[in-house]
Amino acid sequence: MGPRNLLEIEAFVAVAETGSVNRAAIRLNLTQPATTRRIQKFESAMGSTPLFDRTVKPAVLTAFGAHVLEHCRRVLAAVAELETCGNSRENISGVLKAGIAFGLEETLLSSPFDMLRRTFSRIKLDVTSDWSKELMEDVQTGSLDCAVGLLMPDQAGSLHLLQTPIGIERILVVTKAHQHNLGNERSYRLSDLSHQPWLLNPAGCGCRAALLSTFDRLELPIQIAAEVFGEDLQLSLLAQSGGLALAPQRQFENSPYREALEVLDVSDFDLCATISLMRHPVPGRFNTALNLMIEELQSAI
DNA sequence: TACCCTCTCAGTTGTGCGGT
DNA sequence: ACCGCACAACTGAGAGGGTA
Numbered sequence: 466m467g468p469r470n471l472l473e474i475e476a477f478v479a480v481a482e483t484g485s486v487n488r489a490a491i492r493l494n495l496t497q498p499a500t501t502r503r504i505q506k507f508e509s510a511m512g513s514t515p516l517f518d519r520t521v522k523p524a525v526l527t528a529f530g531a532h533v534l535e536h537c538r539r540v541l542a543a544v545a546e547l548e549t550c551g552n553s554r555e556n557i558s559g560v561l562k563a564g565i566a567f568g569l570e571e572t573l574l575s576s577p578f579d580m581l582r583r584t585f586s587r588i589k590l591d592v593t594s595d596w597s598k599e600l601m602e603d604v605q606t607g608s609l610d611c612a613v614g615l616l617m618p619d620q621a622g623s624l625h626l627l628q629t630p631i632g633i634e635r636i637l638v639v640t641k642a643h644q645h646n647l648g649n650e651r652s653y654r655l656s657d658l659s660h661q662p663w664l665l666n667p668a669g670c671g672c673r674a675a676l677l678s679t680f681d682r683l684e685l686p687i688q689i690a691a692e693v694f695g696e697d698l699q700l701s702l703l704a705q706s707g708g709l710a711l712a713p714q715r716q717f718e719n720s721p722y723r724e725a726l727e728v729l730d731v732s733d734f735d736l737c738a739t740i741s742l743m744r745h746p747v748p749g750r751f752n753t754a755l756n757l758m759i760e761e762l763q764s765a766i
Numbered sequence: 767t768a769c770c771c772t773c774t775c776a777g778t779t780g781t782g783c784g785g786t
Numbered sequence: 787a788c789c790g791c792a793c794a795a796c797t798g799a800g801a802g803g804g805t806a
Contacts, residue, residue: 472776486791499777501792523790771804778797786789 471544474537476503477516478747481526481534482625483606492607538747545748561751562591564600564612567670568696569740572715573613577761585754596669601626604743610751611744613762615713617671618737628741629759632766635714636672636736639700641707642727652730655685662690662708664699672711675736683733700726713738740766 479489480500490500508516516530526534561581565574574592581588595603597614604612604626614620615634638658659680665673680687690708693699697720699710704725717723742759 487789495776496778497791498779498793502776505792519791767806769804769806772802774801775799776797777799778795780793780795782793783791784789785791786787 471540473503473507473510474540476500477507478534478537478541479607480504480517481530484523484525488606541747545750545752559587559750560589560591561611561754562593562609564593564595564603564609564614566597566600566613566615567594567666567694568713568716569613569615570594572713572719573740573762573765576765577758580761581754581758584757588751588754597671598669601743604745607745610749611742611755611758613740613742615671615738616741617675618739619675620671625746626743627746628743631740631742631759631762634738634740636675636738637712637714637717638709638729638731638734639703639712639717639726640709640729641703641705642725644707652732654733655680655683655731658709658729658731659685659687662688664691664693664702664708664710665689666696666699666711667692667694671738672713672736676711676734679734696720711736 476489476493476495479492480486483489483492486500486504487497490497493500495503504517511533514529515527516533517524518527563578578590578592581590593609597612597616597620600609600612600614601620603609613631616628640661663676665676667673677687691702693702696710696712696716700712700717700720700722702708703710704722709729712720717726717728720726740762742755742762744755
């Protein structure tokens, strides 16, 4: 088997894992016909037993295909391992497509990415921000090589991704300091806060979804006064006009508005998110770089 | 050795077909 | 009507061989 067949194996694994030639093509940075052709060559090289059942739509792996897939994954993992041991850091090159969850950019991004640029001079970084849920899907489809996400408890462990926990982030309920209409309680319940104006991120934000789902479970109404993108802007508005907002603890502690804000102890809303680095389970060419990035992230927290 | 021609391979665009 | 897939035709890069 020459290196050409390795490309066909990658195409087969991509189609099997994404469930679609189109999505596989996106993962492989190819057009759909090119991906189809690689699959066809691989299938013909594997003999007459079909790898996909195309009588159903979308096509699914046959039992033989599933068997072959496991072998292919082992081959790709072995090749990645071989490349890792053969490559010096200076020789690892290419565009590393990384995602970072909204809200984590400023607190987490600088140190690990500085390290990558220093250590792997031939890696070009392509960094995008999005909600964690979207980032997970992008890593799953291969549009991203890795992503640092803020995962809610119900998101951790979902999808077939390798998730390395970096740290825990407590999500705080924050209000303007000395806000009179909340009284001077030491602890609140969500029922005390359901008629207060909330400033929340737009739909797509995991923290918002967790809060709304808790209100829903308790059958309480919630008054969303404004949908404001980004915790920085929310905290700024909160400091001026009052209301309630959610904020990751690190972001709150680093906020210039911190002195004008206070954290509420809400006894029936205790949300902790996991900061995780997500990547594909099959090690790729950036495996060494990602392992170092994890160490840097863990020391940055 | 340098240049040119030919062939092969892997990619793209354009398009048609079938299923939902 | 739209989407996903496969096929046909075309293109560009690279390898290999022949010739001056």
